Amino acid sequence: MKEQIGLERLTGLIAFARTASLGSYTAAARDLSVSPSAVSKSVQRLEEHFGLRLFSRTTRSLTLTPEGREIYERALRVIREVEEIEQAAVASRGEPSGTLKVTAPLPIGVNILAKALPAFRQRYPKLTVDLRLGDQFSDIIEQGIDVAIRVGNLADSRLVSRPLAPHRICTFASPDYLARRGKPETLEDLAEHDCINFRYQSTGQALRWPFQVGHRLLEITPNASMTIDVSDAVAAVLAAGGGIGISPTYVAAPYVERGELVPVFPEYAVDRFVITALWPESRRGSPNVKAFLEFLQEVFPAITPWDEIVATAATPKSL
Structure with missing residues (x-):
């Protein structure tokens, strides 16, 4: 026996x-x-x-x-x-309830999801959200994650994916810094400025700044006066007048809206990868996952509010 x-x-x-x-x-x-x-x-x-x-x-x-x-x-x-x-x-209950495990990179979690989740909870009060923020690419299925939000797509046949929005990045600086140092007219002028760069925590590599110039994608490695491994900290340094730096638009948008940052070279902004939702094939019929994916479509509309804020700031004001 x-x-x-x-x-x-x-x-x-x-x-x-x-x-x-x-x-x-x-x-x-x-x-x-x-x-x-x-x-x-x-x-x-x-x-x-x-x-x-x-x-x-x-x-x-x-x-x-x-x-x-x-x-x-x-x-x-x-x-x-x-x-x-x-x-x-x-799935047999039909109504979203229980625990929904969600993972996302820290900047997306802080700047987009955290603001949206209270409305989601009001809509589904029987559902508890377990939000885990970090950039580590752990196995979503092994960790029991229901929905993962990532920049780019994971090549995993066990996962279903849906694009949410472009991951747009642009250079920014504070009005105070530009008043003191002048606004660069060409990309070559960046060599004469204090540049604040970003370093990936996962690899330790510093970001090569991409610029979409016509049909060409140019990448430059700035001579950085500071290198920081958290996007929100980069934006905070820029807003404090630290120099010119590159940032996702969803991180920079609140600073732009308050007048603390302005886009630099907005005409060269790049859609760097895509913000993507991924979930295990086994979760396809889950009411919890379905409800959250529908909600994400509201959080990430066709024209995202953060890109709209930056685009408006980049538009020359008519006299």
Whole structure:
């Protein structure tokens, strides 16, 4: 007679799979909303039950053992089956309810989603939103994410995608800075200015500034006086008169609306990739996902309000 799996062992499998996916007890604990020690103890009890070492542990990292790798693959299948059962139950209710897990890059979450979510919750009061902000490209399915918003599209056949809006970037500066230093007339003039650049946290690479000049896409590497790895911090430095920098229009738009930033070379602004919604194929029939995707169409209209603000500021005022 087969031994029945206990609740403690199932909890251990979930803790183990999350730890293996994210690479640490701390990250797994954050994802599961428990303490790191609880995750560690669950994994240790699972190892004791199996009589196997699932991880090779060092002071800096956890690495799956060969036996751990095999159990990890099997554990993922179990967790996916459980999630599909949950999704079937959600779909049978027909009404959005329960928890909706959403992930998005920090700038999009702060500047677009955070402002919109209260209206979404008012519309669906039985639905709880779990919003996770960050640029790490973790496995959406393994993390149990319902909808992910990303810049660009992930090449994953298990995911369905929908474009939301262009990810438009443009150069900006404060009126005060331009009054002190003068407005550059050509791209070559940028060499004479203080440039504030952005660095990708995921790669450590500094951004090469793209400009759409006619049919050509030109890229330059500015001689930066400052390099910052958060888009909102770049915009804050620019608004404080720090120099000229490049920013997504949805980050810069509130500053432009307040008169703290103005677009520089708006005629060369570039649609850099596309803001995209992605969701697992298994979530296609979920009322929660359907409701959120419909809401995203309102949040990201054909002409986005942030691009409209920047375009209006770039239009010469008639006398």
